[in-house]
Amino acid sequence: MDLTVLLVKGIIILVIFGITLLIATYSTYAERKVAAFLQDRLGPNRAGPWGLLQPIADAGKMFFKEDFIPSQASKWLFILGPCLAMLTALMASAVIPFGDSIRFDNYSIPLQAIEINIGVLYIFGVVSLGVYGVMVGGWASNNKFSLLGAIRAASQNISYEIALGLSMIAILMMTGSLSVRAIVDQQASFFEWNIFTQPLGFVIFLTCAFAECNRTPFDLPECETELIGGYHTEYSSMKLGFYLFAEYINMFVSSAFISALYFGGFHYPFMNEVGNALEKSMGAITGHNIATAIGFVVFFGKIFFFIFFFMWVRWTLPRFRYDQLMNLGWKTLIPLSILNVVITGAGLLYNFKYSTWAIVIVMVLMVVVSGARAPKREAIPQQV
């Protein structure tokens, strides 16, 4: 590998790292703005124009708070907990292909930190490690509520990982590769996006992504009414900040994976036509780079939509009860995802990609029939 290629690769990694942190920072601002919008309020608007400096002010506040370690806590593990949470959150974005490739001279460098042939397994490994940050932190606090929160988080993450993995297996069967870039490349034309071939898998994946990120309606690990603050009850200052920040990074990374696995990554309709036109009018190198830049922007558009979707759901739906959460995970999502795998396999035997729509149609029919057969409720006239 040439030195320039190595340099460009290093720059790409640093830029991805920076973008991840920047987006996570401004997700906190966006979350408060979205919440304000949904609740008919204004939201943060004092620090800077439209409150844009609010995240920086919050970070400053976090840094200057007292950094407190409980006297009976296991000190090193107490520090290790938030570090692990942050580390595993940041690691996952390494295998996301953010764009096609940059060309200069004779080189062509993919817009991705590392391209490995087991990208999907790498994601899965990193996701399964994410639970350690929470567990170590919760146990080290030496507080019963923290421990309970940590154990809840761990059992929730383990339960939903299974359905997450099974819904991903259906995609792997469609693509025949474990590399994320291969999965994205396979979705080049619009109606081959996995959202169209795997509608049920997408819903399962999305639900599990919510659970893995500990977002509402699955934010039971930090359920205040039952557990004070959950696993981070004893945390203060920037250690708490790391835990909260890791959640936003996880949100960004899951949005990126949802867009890459199901929404064609950096592909958009008529991409080839646009790319060819650009290359014809501006020359092979510049045109290609501009086409890559457009794909990059499109990919981020998809990511931002999903981040917004995460927030939208958070401020719309209430929290599940714990047994409902477990029932949904084990008794609904896992059997459904196994069925999804079986039907996908049966469809692929006959070279038919859209076979999982059968499940969707059957489910919709069942809902309609059960809705029609349910006893009608009389509308209660409103007392004036």
Next chain:
Amino acid sequence: MTEFLSFFKSLTPTGYLFLFLTVLTLFSAIGVVTARNPVYSVLALIATFFCLSGHYVLLNAQFLAAVNIIVYAGAIMVLFLFTIMFLNLRKEDEESKTNLTKMASVVVGGLLMIMLITIFRAKSAQVPTVNAGTFSAKTGLVENLGQLLYSDYILPFELASVLFLVAMVGAVMLGKREAGDRHF
């Protein structure tokens, strides 16, 4: 001493990485045994698994490395940690380790060590030298592994999956709540 130095000078970067990982592996493995607190033991074991995965990557067996992390570090050790946190073992439990159990564990551990050393020194277990003609760097990658598993080793592979199914059904049977059991 000079021999030692020249050995170090002859190493490639991969060699240094291997030595570093090995030292780390050994230290974390020793940590598993010597830690007083079972939670520290489990964390040290997780670190050991990570170092082993590093070794797999050095051997260009990336699939094995990823699966090792997912299955052992990601699933089994989480359950270990889970159980230990629930049990909340305290210092008082130290007294249950009598001299007899300590002696027995030393004997068993020593026997195991002697066995392993004899196996490693046996002629038939020596690692063959690399034949540059037939060497393929892609042996450990997932495509080749899948080809092997689904052609030459299909029977053991399927039998292993049946074994897992049996174990799963057994676990469900054990965990099932009987009519008279108390609710938690």
